[in-house]
Amino acid sequence: MFDFDVIVMGAGLAGMRAALAASQNGSKVAVITKVYPVRSHSNAAQGGINAALTDRGDNWEDHAFDTIKGSDYLADQDAVEVMAKEAGSEVINMEHMGAAFNRDDQGRLGVRAFGGQREARTFFVADFTGQALLHVLHEQVLNSGVKVFEEWFVTSLIMQEGRCNGVVAMDMRTGELHVMRAKAVIIASGGVGRVFEPSTNALICTGDGIALGYRAGAGIMDMEMVQYHPTTLKNNGALMSEAARGEGAHLLNSEGERFMERYAPNMMELASRDVVSRSEQTEINEGRGIDGCVLLDARHLGEKLINERLSQIRQLGIDFAGKDMVTDPVPIRPGMHYIMGGIKTDIDGQTSIPGLYGAGETACVSVHGGNRLGANSLLDTLVFGRRSGEHASEWVKNQTSASVDDSYSKTDREAIQNLLNRDKGEMFGQIRLNLGQTMNKHLAVYRDQNGMEQAKSDLIELKNRYSNVIVHDKNLIFNTNLIFTLELGFMLDCAETIILGALERKESRGAHTRTDMPDRDDKNWLKHIVVSQINGEPKVDYVPVNITKWQPQERKY
Amino acid sequence: MDVDLNIARFNPDAEGKSPYRQEFNIEVNETDTVLDGLIKIREEVDGTLALRCSCRSAICGSCAMRVNGQAVLACNTKITDLVSNKNKSINVEPIGNMKIIKDLIVEFDTHWEKIKAIDPWIKTDSSPPEAEYIASNESMVELAGVMGCIQCGACVSDCTVLAVDETFLGPAALAKAYRFIADPRDEANSQRLKDLNEPSGIWDCTRCMQCVEVCPKGVDPMGRIMKLRDFAMEAGFKNTNGARHAEVFSEIIRNNGVLNEFWLPVKTFGMFNIPEMLKLAPIGLKMVMRGKMPPIFYEKIPGYKNITKLFEKTKVL
Structure with missing residues (x-):
């Protein structure tokens, strides 16, 4: 058995920031991650990180308002205020740690414009900001006392009398299960992208943390809010950064028209993501698309700027769509990208379960509400990662270790053995694909009652199929077949919270747009939907939105 | 179209734990x-x-x-670029210079240890x-x-030095070291260069270009290693065979306009460095026997003074 003060699940930006903060505050900290830290999906964030720096004339209240308007007024304003106020110090902190941010002529941090914001306040490293920050944070973790369990897979949370006292995790190298006791557990294991097919997300984004929280009884909030990114590549669905539009690229339909003029005359291509994705989908649905796509046109930006600031996505276009953005418009379409919802936490990362924290995409503070602004996700991971780590390390000082022993891995060990013993049934692959397809069909940019009901009944059938799933590989050493099968179980649980949340919300707000209920209804639905699992059954609750000083208004870009 | 993936x-x-080959014939799309x-x-x-x-x-x-013998990222290697009407087989193996755990999964432990060895913060x-x-x-x-x-790890996989000397820090760790030395914010350059100047460091690269060839991100590890050599010599770390080799090479060309292969190793190690001279002796003997011994006395090339002038103008070494 291992024993720590604080265990962090996940080694992306939120997890490593939490671990560093807790460690610097004197806690004995472990990070458990199913991939090497630098493989985490924070890598994929391309465009940048938002912060309103006062020393260059910006102010946090403007950033907060843009975020709240972007959220379609579903974000909790106290949380948004915290994020906007603490953004500057997090960005500067990363710079001091060694992030190679782009500079302006005076050698100070440079900015680029991003969607849904009236000021250019997005700090960036070319078009791989997430990777740049992830590797720098990993450098800091290597120089700290944090113990990292690399390629270990968490199978369950250890719960005693409603309190979280650690995790059970598998060392993937040996297949052995270990009990890992902790006074506090911070879940920072990212999003749920693989629940949808296609998705911009990495194959590791399987909602493990959200599902573990759900199974343990934590409230899961805003799950109906699924972000479709406006520019994902035709064919493989790879992400083409919003930075392209931030740098001035246009969106064109089959007639060569900059169609955003009709939907968002002021902000044009830089309206918030839900607005741009809906506009594109409308163009495609009304026959002005090209083969299910519209075009991202960056030709007028010139080769020099593209090479310096958008080199990675230029290469993606060449590799996967056969289009060089220097000479050709690139076919793109809206694609599933991010989940605004997650385990409900307060501004210090505390969930409804004592000893359990959440941070990053796994968590829902809620700072993104109905729609997240581009470049606010990196910020979310750092601010609330740090706050969770700080709070947890303070909290554990007054806690004694629970009585936990090696027997706590018995249930998981038996379940895995039963799974491996099963010989007749189907593999995870088709079940996962069918789940992704039904979610992408019925819980996409546009939704309606019938479609969502269909998804609900599909999910019941998929769960039945999953109860007979088989694992081909019977060998415990690095059994990826087994891991994928366990992940699929997590994904099915996450899908349940998404579908239930979406069916519950009887209005259109942010990313949740219903063709059968097209209007926002502040009178009845200015509230969060929380799904939790009580005795194995889902239960829906409501939580009011925290409004500090920005009353809901009509949302126009 | 269909393709045969031949997988190690x-x-x-x-039982016996020996690697084997398995071929899968599958249907794929053009992209x-x-x-x-x-x-x-x-x-x-x-x-x-x-x-x-x-x-x-990516x-x-x-x-x-390794796909068809060369380290790549499988995710940005298109199948259509590898097959033709005549040949629809693709060879897939784990990356090299690391121990295999299972199928295409290898132990990265030595890689991370080397990254840690350069104090990567x-x-x-x-x-x-x-x-x-x-x-x-x-x-x-x-x-x-x-x-x-x-x-x-693509560069580590195909590094020809690591294949014969597992102690070499390798292209990835050295490129990472360059990242700190080139960083105007870092204040430990002197110590870093001193450490990298040790055996298994910057002077053990043979400049085969393999890492540059296979890097999927255009990082140019070998180019970074060469810059580290320049930095080390500029910082006064010249007491290595590598640094002396570079200086002697340069000096011979500057003075003669042509390389004298006899004097290059002799001067690099020092004529009175008896142990090294004794180590060179058997090679020298073999070269004499096969008629490959370079002449002791070289003619300077005509117009060698212009070469000397070039050196003075460009101020190298």
Whole structure:
């Protein structure tokens, strides 16, 4: 058995920031991650990180308002205020740690414009900001006392009398299960992208943390809010950064028209993501698309700027769509990208379960509400990662270790053995694909009652199929077949919270747009939907939105 | 279209534990990558196939493997680029210079140990400024070029020095070291260069270009190692065979206009360095016997003075 003060699940930006903060505050900290830290999906964030720096004339209240308007007024304003106020110090902190941010002529941090914001306040490293920050944070973790369990897979949370006292995790190298006791557990294991097919997300984004929280009884909030990114590549669905539009690229339909003029005359291509994705989908649905796509046109930006600031996505276009953005418009379409919802936490990362924290995409503070602004996700991971780590390390000082022993891995060990013993049934692959397809069909940019009901009944059938799933590989050493099968179980649980949340919300707000209920209804639905699992059954609750000083208004870009 | 993926497999649990080959004939689309093919196999044909992969966008560094003998990221290697009407077979193996765990999965432990060995974090003596460090955009773009490394291990896999000397720090760790030395914010350059000047460091690269060839992110590890050599010599670390080799090489050309291969090793090690001279003796003897011994006395080339002038004008060494 291992024993720590604080265990962090996940080694992306939120997890490593939490671990560093807790460690610097004197806690004995472990990070458990199913991939090497630098493989985490924070890598994929391309465009940048938002912060309103006062020393260059910006102010946090403007950033907060843009975020709240972007959220379609579903974000909790106290949380948004915290994020906007603490953004500057997090960005500067990363710079001091060694992030190679782009500079302006005076050698100070440079900015680029991003969607849904009236000021250019997005700090960036070319078009791989997430990777740049992830590797720098990993450098800091290597120089700290944090113990990292690399390629270990968490199978369950250890719960005693409603309190979280650690995790059970598998060392993937040996297949052995270990009990890992902790006074506090911070879940920072990212999003749920693989629940949808296609998705911009990495194959590791399987909602493990959200599902573990759900199974343990934590409230899961805003799950109906699924972000479709406006520019994902035709064919493989790879992400083409919003930075392209931030740098001035246009969106064109089959007639060569900059169609955003009709939907968002002021902000044009830089309206918030839900607005741009809906506009594109409308163009495609009304026959002005090209083969299910519209075009991202960056030709007028010139080769020099593209090479310096958008080199990675230029290469993606060449590799996967056969289009060089220097000479050709690139076919793109809206694609599933991010989940605004997650385990409900307060501004210090505390969930409804004592000893359990959440941070990053796994968590829902809620700072993104109905729609997240581009470049606010990196910020979310750092601010609330740090706050969770700080709070947890303070909290554990007054806690004694629970009585936990090696027997706590018995249930998981038996379940895995039963799974491996099963010989007749189907593999995870088709079940996962069918789940992704039904979610992408019925819980996409546009939704309606019938479609969502269909998804609900599909999910019941998929769960039945999953109860007979088989694992081909019977060998415990690095059994990826087994891991994928366990992940699929997590994904099915996450899908349940998404579908239930979406069916519950009887209005259109942010990313949740219903063709059968097209209007926002502040009178009845200015509230969060929380799904939790009580005795194995889902239960829906409501939580009011925290409004500090920005009353809901009509949302126009 | 259909394609044959010929995969090198290894089952750590099997009797005898010997690697074997298995060929899968699968249907693929024109835009599919090698990774798409492998995923198709493990999801539809054989769930036991083990490989690492995640982002599918060449940013996470998980899926480095050898395809047709060369290290690549499977996720940005298109199948159509590898097959023709005559040949529809693709050879897939784990990356080299690392121990195999299972099928295409290798132990990265030695890789991370070498990364850790270069103290991969920024070191400053003074406390940071209140706001950001002031730095030129050029310096940051230069850094971003090397920080684009995704630690996929492709360069480590195909490094020809690591194949014969596992103590070599290797292209990835040395490129990472360059990242700190080129960083205007880092204040530990002198110590870093001193450490890298040791055996297994910057002077052990043979400049074979293999790492540059296979790097999927254009990091140019060998180019970084060469810059580190320049930095080390500029910082006064000249007491290595490598540094002396560079200086002697330069000196001979400057004075003669042509390389004298007899004097190059002799002067590099020092004529009175008896142990090294004794080590060279057997090679010298073999060369004499095969008629390959370079002449002791070289003619300077006509117009060698112009070469000397070139050296003075460009002020190298």
